[in-house]
Amino acid sequence: MTVMAADVDSIRIAFDEGSLTTLKIVIGAILFGIALDTKLDDFRLALRRPGTIAIGVVAQFLLLPALTFCLTLLLDVRGSVALGMILVACCPPGNVSNILTHRARGDVALSVSMTAVSNVLAIFLMPLNVAFWGKLHPTGQDVLRDIDLSALDMLLEIGLVIGVPFAAGITIAHFWPRFAERGAKVVGPIAFIGLGAVIVAGVANNWEIFLDYIGVVLIAVLLHDALALLIGWTIARGTRLPASSTKAMTFEVGIRNAGLGLLLVFTYFDGLGGMALVAAWWGIWDIIAGLAVAEVWRRRTRAPLAEQVVR
Template identity: 55%
Template sequence: MNIDEVTLNFTPTSLLLLDIVLAFIMFGIAMGVSYRDFAVVLRSPRAMAVAIAAQFLLLPALTFLLTLALQVQASIALGLILVACCPPGNISQVLTHQARGNVALSVSMTAVGNALAIVLLPLNFALWGGLHPTGSEILRSVQLDPVEMLLKILLIIAIPFALGLLIGNRWPKPVARVQPWVRGISLVALLAFIVIALAGNWQFFIAFIGVILLAVFLHEAIALSLGWGLARVSGLASPERRAMAFEVGIRNAGLGLGLTFAFFDGLGGMAIVAGWWGIWDIVAGLILATLWARHSRRRAARASGSDAGGGTAPSSAPAESS
């Protein structure tokens, strides 16, 4: 069985529902964004520059190299590249909060990242997909038009994001009460769609489970490590490093799945990679956030015990390193 020749079939109604869910997710994200969040570009230019470079320059490039190293089939390679080009996922702030990271910075990075992805996603995907030795053949066969993809992204990302931003800032108090429900419902709806998609095409998933699990596992590990590592090299503190790790590591794989159905007719490797990525990045993110939170609690307990013993930590004590 050649996964490059497999297509996952869904009815037009199902695909329309997926587009609505994706738009709803973006609407929910934007409802929690304040106009002031964009000012972080001026207040924290170093952090924002690192985040943008990691997400839109380094991650797609490293993903391209990963597909060459693993020698995966063309559709799997394109699926990994597409996910890498997608903007941050909608649970990055939840994971950052769980890990005791800088939530305000996370929100700002998500806002800026999604705004930039409107233009950079189709350009990045066309660039790296076009350079891939086997994936480029698929791109030529479907005659991918970056302008057409841009229009699709405008409908799924830009318009819902603009509406959510406008409504959230116009009526902040009532929106603050409903926004967690909007984000929660949209996330559950997306996960349900992904699970149904994988379950309905289980024979294809099982046939290629080994290479897909390995590729997605390594891809996620690279993305999380890239965010954290660049933040550390840049001299950012631990809360900022944790926020950066999730902003780079948690991608909007649901958007990648929607684009796969819209432009590639549900091509097997691309659809299964995007679907499994949407599940695994939540699992991996929760594991990492829990470990970081536990580490912070232990450090706080040790510091509290030291204070109770009659001493205080010296001012030169090193900052939390994870």
């Protein structure tokens, strides 16, 4: 174990109060944009496909965190890096998964339904997952003990960041669908541009730390992201889902809302070095890897399927 790797547990990423407030607004806007593009029919569709949705829920909230835990042990990463990987694995998907599913000519209706259901469930399951796997980890538990993480506090924060904008967006989408349709086209892209700007600004303000320590998390994030995509693909193939649904499942499990994870790192973990680096780099690499996979599928699919446009 190098000195640098050991030190990653002790560094803190500088992130002022104004930047944290901006990040909260951006994450809320992302969830608001997802909700504007979500209809109550998406939940009804989920009820009509309970088996498929259940497969996705198990993959996202049970298999991914559990296998992530195993990966951290296999890689023998430091406590803060392990916690960062666990935190990201417990995050819900964002609407990037819907975009990638559409680009790959997959089952967009399933993707949207799973995103909606997963974000609602994440309000309750995410803090429980983080607390459970973090306290179980041999090196991560020491970090959590020093921080004294409260699953209830995290639940309230996630409920505020996800639940409030999500409820507001769905309400608008239900009563003013045309306004919501136009708003979703604006809010979503602007929010993701805002998230990118916040991450870039954070990296720029901590450039020396980023250069010194990015190597500590680089391979871990690459392998972790590949594992997440592989879990989605494997469970879809193993349960014999159609090809279009396999694409949706792959991205729903493989694409995580790392921006939410980054927010929680600065809210509850005081910008803990390894966690912040994992969340920031995941947010960048996840999109790159997802676009690459979507492009490969798009080139192999000659024509879009009818189910892609059925909502």
